[in-house]
Amino acid sequence: MILLTNPETGYEKAHRQAEQIFREVFSARGMNVREGQIRLCHAMLDTLFGRDVALCDAGVGLGKTYAYLVACVLWQLQRPRPMQRPVVISTASITLQNAILEEYIPFLSDALIQNGYIQAPVCAVLRKGKERFVCDVRLLIRQKQITARGKRFRKRAPALQEARQCLDLDRLPNLPRHERRLICVPSRCARSCIAHTDCRYRQYLKASNGPSVTIQVCNHNYLLADAAHRKNGWTPLLKDYQALVIDEAHKLPETVRQMNTRRICSAELLAYEKLLTAGHCGLSAQKLRAVTREFLAAFAPPETKAERAIPLKQTKAGTAALQHLDKAIGEILKQRPEAMPRGLRGKLSAVQQLIPLFLGTDSTFVRYLTWQRESGGTGVDLCAVPFDLPKCLTSALWNEQKPAILTSGTLAAGEDFSHTEKRMGLDRGTPLRTLKVLSPFDYEKNCMLYFPESRRRKSEPEEERIARQIEELVCAANGHTLVLFTSYDQMGRV
Numbered sequence: 001m002i003l004l005t006n007p008e009t010g011y012e013k014a015h016r017q018a019e020q021i022f023r024e025v026f027s028a029r030g031m032n033v034r035e036g037q038i039r040l041c042h043a044m045l046d047t048l049f050g051r052d053v054a055l056c057d058a059g060v061g062l063g064k065t066y067a068y069l070v071a072c073v074l075w076q077l078q079r080p081r082p083m084q085r086p087v088v089i090s091t092a093s094i095t096l097q098n099a100i101l102e103e104y105i106p107f108l109s110d111a112l113i114q115n116g117y118i119q120a121p122v123c124a125v126l127r128k129g130k131e132r133f134v135c136d137v138r139l140l141i142r143q144k145q146i147t148a149r150g151k152r153f154r155k156r157a158p159a160l161q162e163a164r165q166c167l168d169l170d171r172l173p174n175l176p177r178h179e180r181r182l183i184c185v186p187s188r189c190a191r192s193c194i195a196h197t198d199c200r201y202r203q204y205l206k207a208s209n210g211p212s213v214t215i216q217v218c219n220h221n222y223l224l225a226d227a228a229h230r231k232n233g234w235t236p237l238l239k240d241y242q243a244l245v246i247d248e249a250h251k252l253p254e255t256v257r258q259m260n261t262r263r264i265c266s267a268e269l270l271a272y273e274k275l276l277t278a279g280h281c282g283l284s285a286q287k288l289r290a291v292t293r294e295f296l297a298a299f300a301p302p303e304t305k306a307e308r309a310i311p312l313k314q315t316k317a318g319t320a321a322l323q324h325l326d327k328a329i330g331e332i333l334k335q336r337p338e339a340m341p342r343g344l345r346g347k348l349s350a351v352q353q354l355i356p357l358f359l360g361t362d363s364t365f366v367r368y369l370t371w372q373r374e375s376g377g378t379g380v381d382l383c384a385v386p387f388d389l390p391k392c393l394t395s396a397l398w399n400e401q402k403p404a405i406l407t408s409g410t411l412a413a414g415e416d417f418s419h420t421e422k423r424m425g426l427d428r429g430t431p432l433r434t435l436k437v438l439s440p441f442d443y444e445k446n447c448m449l450y451f452p453e454s455r456r457r458k459s460e461p462e463e464e465r466i467a468r469q470i471e472e473l474v475c476a477a478n479g480h481t482l483v484l485f486t487s488y489d490q491m492g493r494v
Contacts, residue, residue: 010078011049015042017074017117025111026066036437037063043435044071044405048243052431053404055249055420057412059439064407065096065104068245071405073112073122075243076214085242088216090223092248092255094170097217101126105215124215125208127238128222130185132170133204134163136195139183167200187343209239216241220248220255227396228259242402249406253423256393257385262354262365264382266296269325269351272344276332279341284332291328294321299380301371308489312358312367312382319359326355357384364388390425398430412436448477463493470494 008016022038040058044067047054058064072087091097101124109121143160146153159175160183166172169180185201193199208216216238218226223246226237246252269292276285298321301310312318329352337345358367365384372379386392397404411420417434421427441447450473460468474481485491 011045014045014049014074014078018042018045018070021070021111021115021117025115029107029111034063034440036440037067040064040435040437041067041071043433044068045075047405047433048072048075048403050431050433051401051403052433053398053426054406054433054435055411055417055424055426056405056407056434057417057436058407058409059437059441060409061439061441062437065100065247066108068247068405068407069100069104069108072215072243072245073108073118077118079242083242084214085240086213086216087243087245088218088223088238088241089245089247090218090220092220092251094219096247097126097219100124100217120212122214123210123212124217125213126168127208127216127218128170129225130187130201132168133185133201134167134169134183135185135189136198136200137193138186139163142179142183167204213239220246220252221259224255224259224396227400231396244397244402244404246404246406248408249424250408250410250420252393252406253389256389256396260389260392261383261385262357263384264295264325264351264354264358266292266380268347269295272347275341275344279344281332281335281340284335284340287328287332291321291325295325296377296380297321299369299382300378301369301380308372309368309370309383312369322355322359326352354384358382390423390428392425394425394428394430398425409439466490466494 018041019038022041023033027033036059040056040062043054043056046052048071056064058067068089072089076084076087089100091100105122105124109118112118113121139160143157146156146160156176156179159172159179162172163169163175163183169175169184172180189196189199189201196202207213218238222237223244229236269288273285273288273292276282276288298315298317329348332340333345333348333352357365364387366387367382367384370381370383372381406424411417412434413419415436417436418427421432426432470481470483473483485494
């Protein structure tokens with residue numbers, strides 16, 4: 001008699017290997033076995049194999065990063081070779097991106113290679129905007145300018161010299177913001193550039209799109225920008241990918257709002273006026289200056305207003321200011337293209353295209369007015385944001401029907417994910433899984449919740465009082481402190 005046994009499927013093999021990695025491989029390297037972490041990894045594997053979307057609320061200290069990295073690597077190993085494409089991991093912070101690339105992935109690669117799961121290290125690349133990288137030609141020009149300006153500018157030379165060794169501007173903390181703008185990769189690179197063939201940035205792009213890349217790491221803004229490129233038929237920013245992991249997912253809706261907000265900014269209009277003046281377009285500069293002043297006067301906030309944003313109301317002065325701005329830009333754009341500063345025509349055209357949005361009554365947008373104190377006065381922004389932001393997210397990401405894992409520590413209220421589902425646009429028929437795994441920490445024994453006194457010193461501003469009390473608490477706790485704010489605005493002011 002011959003007994004036939006069913007061969008192990010790729011799905012079963014991936015789950016079995018996940019158990020081995022967390023219980024044996026990682027524990028042999030000094031890591032604790034966390035049942036919640038293993039459960040989370042299994043749920044993520046199910047999501048990838050099922051081509052679903054999952055909301056995974058993972059408590060602090062659970063180890064969700066290793067959970068999704070292990071799940072992604074094991075899932076990719078079971079994919080047919082012609083179908084193997086990278087996984088994208090999107091985060092909200094540079095700190096987490098660096099940790100994934102420099103700590104988590106190297107540790108995981110080494111462990112998997114030594115135990116025979118993979119033959120070569122996991123190849124991961126960081127993807128971000130070109131303005132965050134050094135342009136070799138612009139760097140050389142700037143170094144020559146600094147040298148020619150004498151002793152007073154010599155202190156900037158060492159920071160620029162570091163840029164010759166480091167392509168990533170985010171890794172040059174001593175480089176002033178002004179210098180970053182002068183040496184970063186421009187928005188458009190000409191093929192006639194003298195450094196075209198040896199350009200470090202081009203070499204980086206070639207490597208990032210190479211066949212060996214299995215993980216692309218980016219931030220939420222870059223992910224959504226790539227989605228916009230694909231939707232509009234433009235060249236994608238990311239190499240075509242087969243699955244998506246969104247860490248720090250609770251910050252995704254705010255990023256969607258930022259990316260989809262249309263703005264007419266007085267500061268930008270004033271900057272364009274200066275460009276026209278510098279480009280010897282005096283008459284055009286005068287026209288733009290006049291309508292910008294009218295714009296500021298029409299939308300200037302009342303002195304009694306304490307809020308930084310209010311709903312935009314249609315007024316005669318505001319309507320007239322926008323109409324005059326539209327007319328002035330139209331007259332400026334009638335000039336020959338070569339008579340205007342490079343790139344300014346497109347920027348002015350973009351402003352002109354936005355004006356009807358603020359003159360009309362399109363109910364699909366929410367319009368509001370913001371302002372901020374600037375040198376020499378108050379800057380005014382007219383803002384319009386789509387009313388249905390979850391629809392924007394659905395159109396950008398979920399309609400692609402790629403498996404996606406969204407994880408954070410604040411996605412659920414108790415066991416209820418309904419609020420997050422609505423904010424993410426996942427309540428509209430997208431196949432969805434949800435999982436909440438509690439933190440392994442014993443908060444009752446290891447945490448202290450502190451409520452500050454409501455009293456404050458005479459004439460002490462509210463922000464200073466809060467900052468003083470936080471400092472006292474941090475010193476008392478030897479730095480082991482988590483401070484919760486009710487809003488990003490309050491956190492920024494403190």
